Amino acid sequence: MQLNEGIKLTDALKRRWANFVSDKKFSEILTGSVWALSASVISSGLAMITSIIIARVYGAEMIGIVAMITSFLSLITIFTVLGTNTSILRLIPEHMAKYSPTSAFHLYRKIQYFVASVSLLVGGLLFLFSDIVAEKLFSKPHLSFFYALSAVFLVFSSIMNLNTHAVRGLRLIRTFAFMQLLPSASKIFILLIITYIYFDPNNPVYALFASFLITAIAGMLIIHFDFKKKIQPSDALNNMSLKYILSISLPMLMTSTMTFAISQTGLLMLGMFRSEVDVGYYSIAVKLATLTTFVLSAINTMAAPKFSELFHSGNMAELFYVAQKSTKLIFWTTSPILTGLLLSGKPILKIVFGPEFTEAYGPMVLLVIGQFVNSISGSTGYFLNMTGNQKIFRNIILGAAAVNVGLNLVLIPSFGILGAAFSSMVSVAAWNIIALLYIKFKYGKIIGYLPCIVCQ
Secondary structure, eight states: OHHHHHHHHHHHHHHHHHHHHHOHHHHHHHHHHHHHHHHHHHHHHHHHHHHHHIIIIIOHHHHHHHHHHHHHHHHHHHHHHTTHHHHHHHHHHHHHHHTOHHHHHHHHHHHHHHHHHHHHHHHHHHHHTHHHIIIIISSOGGGHHHHHHHHHTHHHHHHHHHHHHHHHHTTOHHHHHHHHHHHHHHHHHHHHHHHHHOOOTTHHHHHHHHHHHHHHHHHHHHHHHHHHHHOOTTOOOOOOOHHHHHHHHHHHHHHHHHHHHHHHHHHHHHHHHSOHHHHHHHHHHHHHHGGGHHHHHHHHHHHHHHHHHHHHTTOHHHHHHHHHHHHHHHHHHHHHHHHHHHHHHHHHIIIIIOGGGGGGHHHHHHHHHHHHHHHHHOSHHHHHHHTTOHHHHHHHHHHHHHHHHHHHHHHHHHHTHHHHHHHHHHHHHHHHHHHHHHHHHHHSOOOOOBTTTBOO
């Protein structure tokens, strides 16, 4: 009896997979997602191995320092890129389709020079005031050297971010997979070499900055040579003004800022109120709980341009079909990972990172719950951004970020890493549910998926 049930279940899963593979409407997203997902899996694996090496060789304190520096740079990069990393996803395909590769290349260059200029200006100011940032903002004057070094490498962090999205805009699927993999691969490679050749307690930070430099330069070369192959002397040129580019980009800046606030505020505030060790524990909890984000990122990589294409061509039925199918794929690929973390999280933390890291299990459970809501909701953010509802999404994210910051301020001083995790869980669940309800209210359809509860 059990054997027959097992056979039926296997057959059902095979039929589901066959439907996904044979679906022509969804094949472009699925094919691209496989490449992006493969790169994300390998990249996440390398990042996890890097964290294990740092935890085992350099200690929990260095894990916390790397996490704080990474979060700090991620925050500043948002304000040096100014939303152009999102707008370029729309503008490059638009210029390729309406005008020419030459026009798209000129657009990319204009944005690249602008981002580099802003990054150098902001980096210079941060370098001058690195002591104040370390002492007054984070209450850790002994880290001023690292913040000064962050200012030097800010331009590479910004260009790396821009180039990765530009490759997506060009629909270079395999190249995008490579760009996803390169930061993690170069970081662990450099860390292993310098650890072996010359052991320095700060090696993990040096490896992090070196990976930014390598990825930024590689991205510039890849995009330059790809455009050169496509450019023709007879190409039409539409010289889009920087003012117009920013009019599209700046509304997206607010969304990026608030999304960062939700994902990174816990780490930053723990850095203000708690020790580097606590930050280290929480950063490991975040790394494990957000393992599924590489799945969402991979699928969204292909889904976002498709959403825009279908919406602007007026094909609403196929738009919702693709959106719902994307959510189903996200659900069935992320649920096993999240379930495994809930059941085996504590042994994983103990065996892989060390007995002291079992402190991260409670926060990890709360973060996993938030990620589950994220998974069953689907690509709500990209759906709203690509369908002209970016201001609505901005307002939703703004409210969720305010809740996140408020909860962190109240809970972290008393509950530490548990308070940070609870704040993140509530805010992530809130913005996803509100976005889903807005889509349902406006279009009469829902893009979420939960078997037998929210089903299409």
